[in-house]
Amino acid sequence: MTTTTATRKLTLEEYLVYDDGTDTKYELIDGELVEMPPESDRNNLISLYLLVEFFKFVPIKLIRHKDTEIVVT
Template identity: 90%
Template sequence: MTTATKKLTLEEYLAYNDGTDTKYELVDGELVEMPPESDKNNLISLYLLSIFLKFVPIKLIRHKDTEIVVTGNRTRVRLPDLMILTEELFAALGGGRATITQDMPSPALVVEVVSPGKVNEDRDYRYKRSEYAARGILEYWIIDPGKEQVTVLRLVDGFYEEAVFQGSHHIASATFPDLKLTTAQVLAAGEG
């Protein structure tokens, strides 16, 4: 849902405060309200956070609280479900606002858990795919409970190459080559 008609600049977005706890993404200058996640999606992203803790220190993991500036027709700011930072990006954030600006390094990995509906599917499969590729994010995972699959997109020469995993097949990750995780395990986490 778009909540403002005036096109905001990045600076105006970063200073915006409507006095509520509502989370927004900035899409081509417009504030887009992000509804609360389903419990299933939260459980999936928390489960992945617990898995990634075996590979990276907690300081490099961000869960639904760090935004990233990407480029569309105008500036866009996204709120991924989960991100794995590099040490360089962690240093660049420097303990300030949890916003990854365009002058900072890219995260090593971004994960989105798809919510039901065409608008949500388009956002995660189409728009974020091109935005994250343009931002130089080396690996982007799309967890889709509805399709019962995990799509791993790996950046090669500026474009994502995709691999789709279902059921008991192990998810192959260039970022985490020692990962032993199946799609079934990821989706089962959403069942509690």
């Protein structure tokens, strides 16, 4: 379920400090907060599969699981 929660456009700075007191995850899309749904079980299984496969080729000290984010424009 994706819903818009803000009525006015937010700046990046406002988004980065936004806290509505819940654990709801939001993305900033064209200045509007959009609620993100929780991860599905399928996504979690894919993530675990990739983690196991990476262990075969990448040193463990270089692997991160669900604690890395990429910021894009």
